Amino acid sequence: MTPDQKRAAEILAGHRESIDRLDAILIYTLGERFKHTQAVGQLKAEHALPPSDPAREAQQIDRLTDLANRADLDPKFAKEFLNFIISEVIQHHKKHQE
Numbered sequence: 001m002t003p004d005q006k007r008a009a010e011i012l013a014g015h016r017e018s019i020d021r022l023d024a025i026l027i028y029t030l031g032e033r034f035k036h037t038q039a040v041g042q043l044k045a046e047h048a049l050p051p052s053d054p055a056r057e058a059q060q061i062d063r064l065t066d067l068a069n070r071a072d073l074d075p076k077f078a079k080e081f082l083n084f085i086i087s088e089v090i091q092h093h094k095k096h097q098e
């Protein structure tokens with residue numbers, strides 16, 4: 001390994017350490033989010049409320065688009081990511097109501 005490659009390997013290791021830390025934050029954050037949506041699912045099932053709320057989702061997308069722009073994140077990606085999570089939540093809500 002050349003000295004240049006050794007330096008590159010050290011920089012790569014530093015980035016990977018940050019990536020692993022941020023991945024852990026994402027997973028714990030998602031776990032917390034699902035705890036709240038599980039409670040929402042229970043509430044909706046108990047009160048015969050519809051599993052999905054398109055008006056609320058539109059507000060969330062607007063807010064996330066704004067946040068993504070500020071965070072230098074592709075807003076299209078942020079929207080697809082939120083939609084992916086929300087569709088999983090809606091499936092859970094539907095199971096609660098069965």
Ligand SMILES: O=C(O)C(=O)C[C@]1(C(=O)O)C=C[C@@H](O)C=C1
Nearest residue numbers: 037040052053054056057086089
């Ligand atoms: O806020 C709600 O009513 C939820 O059920 C939570 C949630 C979400 O995951 O954020 C999921 C489904 C709805 O369509 C909107 C939002």
